[in-house]
Amino acid sequence: MNKILVSWYAYNNDFMIEQRGNQKRNMGFVNEEGPTFTVHKYFWTSSKFEKHIILNSNLSKEDKGKINLLKTELNKNFKDHSIEIKDVAITDPINVSEIFEKLQSLLAELTDNEIEIFISPGTPAMQTAWYLLGTHFKKNITLFQIRAKEFTKEKVKPEKIVVSLDSSVLPTNIVVAQKTIEKDKTSKDILLTESLEPIYERAKMIARTNDVGCLILGENGTGKENLAQFIHNNSNRSDKPFIAVNCAAFSDDLLRSELFGHEKGSFTGADSKKIGVFEAANGGTVFLDEIGDISPKMQVSLLRVLQSKKVQPVGSTKEIDINVRVLAATNKDIETMCEEDKFRTDLFYRLAVTELKLPALRERGKKEVIALINHFNKLLSNRFQKNDLLKISKEALERLSAYGYKGNVRELENMFIHFYTFCDKEINVPDLPKRVSESKSITLTLADNEKQHVLKVFNLNKGNILATSKSLDVHRDTLKRKLQEYGVRESKE
Structure with a gap:
């Protein structure tokens, strides 16, 4: 059984920081007193680690460059230490549920190993997720933190502190998060409209x-x-x-x-x-x-x-x-x-x-499209930590609700990510993607859906009136009348 160390990379503390007044700037130099360097310098040998998996939650070019720089410096200083960088994309670093699900899959792949998780690096939500996963998996998993040397008795070197996973001593925020995850069986990102x-x-x-x-x-x-x-x-x-x-x-x-x-x-x-x-x-x-x-x-x-x-x-x-x-x-x-x-x-x-x-968004009707527009406006407002929702002008709402959404719900959600990135207070027609602002209405009504279905069945039955009427469970005269309304003149009995 291999012994594996797992931790997030510390965006700030693993690098030298320059302080100018109230502003902090990441200088891009690896901090040899930072948490990741410290665990390799003082605890690698005594803990008998065989590999360190360093997790990166931000897949931007800048972050990838920094974490690769960190790995390079670690390899220079600790040549016999095995280090692996693993990307774990997190869209919301304060969303415990999202982080929990992503890390759960990761740990499931490592269950045949002895795992030690260094929980200090990362956001509070990431630390909370580690606690929950520790109590969830239990077998072969240890959580630890590092106490800086200036806070130890001897003040000579840092101290490794194993975290107790006894539920009676878990912090209150961990218990609350556990209950929230258990209670929230349907993702809050899903709006269950009438068609769903x-x-x-x-x-x-x-x-x-x-x-x-x-x-x-x-x-x-x-x-x-x-x-x-x-x-x-x-x-x-x-x-x-x-x-x-x-x-x-x-x-x-x-x-x-x-x-x-x-x-x-x-x-x-x-x-x-x-x-x-x-x-x-x-x-x-x-x-x-x-x-x-x-x-x-x-x-x-x-x-x-x-x-x-x-x-x-x-x-x-x-x-x-x-x-x-x-x-x-x-x-x-x-x-x-x-x-x-x-x-x-x-x-x-x-x-x-x-x-x-699952139906395509264009098949769900204008009412549901507008409901989803309001849903994603609220969802992205929370995700971007905005105090107010973006207002949507009447003209922009008309274009958004009439658009066909070939990319379906995902396209609509990504559109609101675009809006919350570039719009300050209101979404107007010029803020819409060109494909939306210049598109003609193709949102289907109930009658449109009926026509689409009837013609599909008619074609599947190769234009046979009797077979189509049986498939649709309607009288032949009713079907003939519908086909005439749709402009279909030639048909076979």
């Missing part, structure tokens, strides 16, 4: 089962991962890891390694053993996003795992039992892919034990 409520009710029914899978369908940006997370959070697996994998982001070989793991030396670049997602999420949930993009070869491998509930890491001859709920999602017409032999039918049936389909 029945979908999330069915998701609750899936969550009540122990291992029933679900295939989530919908265009990009409709909230498929949020729905998968909701199922996990409301299930009896919620205290175990939820790990999401974007299958389209990996080649076959890399996806196999990501999902099933690999042994050291199993291929070029495999310098150490890797625990696969299925094993790391044991007891929890694996979410396979973009499942429609995996190759036929990978489809066979995945089908075998779902049938046997075992994985075989790359380069290993042994199989490992797994216990996970598998949720999958795609933006593709996967049934048509099955008909065209582009996706295995047997794998489709394994994944689609239950199905949920």
Whole structure:
């Protein structure tokens, strides 16, 4: 069992700071008295650490440059110390729930190791998340802080202080955060409008089962991962890891390694053993996003795992039992892919034990678009720590509510990030992206949706009136009248 040190990098304290009046400026020089240097200098050998994973929450070019500079200086001074930089993107550094979920997935990958977490670097919310994860995982995890040498009895060197995880001595803010996370089973970022409520009710029914899978369908940006997370959070697996994998982001070989793991030396670049997602999420949930993009070869491998509930890491001859709920999602017409032999039918049936389909934003009607506009205005106001909501001019609101949103809810949310970045008090038409300000209204009404559905079914039935009327469960005369209204003149009985 390896002993691994994990910590955030300290944006300010790991670097020299210049004080000018009330202003502080990061000088860009590594502070050899900072927390990260200190733990390597005084506690690496005595603690028998074998690797230090330094976490970076800000993926900006500036931060990446600084953390790489920190690693370079550590490597110069401590040549035999193994150091790995790992990006953990955090959109809101004071959101304990977000930080908790991201770190939970990270620690799940390291559960076969002895882990010591240096909790001093990072925001108070990050420290709170470490406390919660310590009480959550318990096994093989130790939390510690460092007391500066000037506050020790001898005043010679710093002192390592192990943090007690006994619930009776946890700080009040930790207990409150724990209750908040447990209570908030639906992400506050999700607005359950009228069209989503029945979908999330069915998701609750899936969550009540122990291992029933679900295939989530919908265009990009409709909230498929949020729905998968909701199922996990409301299930009896919620205290175990939820790990999401974007299958389209990996080649076959890399996806196999990501999902099933690999042994050291199993291929070029495999310098150490890797625990696969299925094993790391044991007891929890694996979410396979973009499942429609995996190759036929990978489809066979995945089908075998779902049938046997075992994985075989790359380069290993042994199989490992797994216990996970598998949720999958795609933006593709996967049934048509099955008909065209582009996706295995047997794998489709394994994944689609239950199905949920999320509607595109343009199909949800103007009322829901306006509700989401107000929702994201409030959400981003809190996230950007603004005292007041941005006002929206009447003309701007009309354009926003009429726009078609090809990127769906994600596009609308990103638009408000844009507004809160560049607008001071009010959103006006010139503040809108050009694609919005110059677009024609394509938001669909109920009648538009009906027309779209009728014509789709009519085309699927190759223009056959009788077959279409049966599929739609309407009288032939009613269907003929509708088709005449839509300007469809030629049709077959």
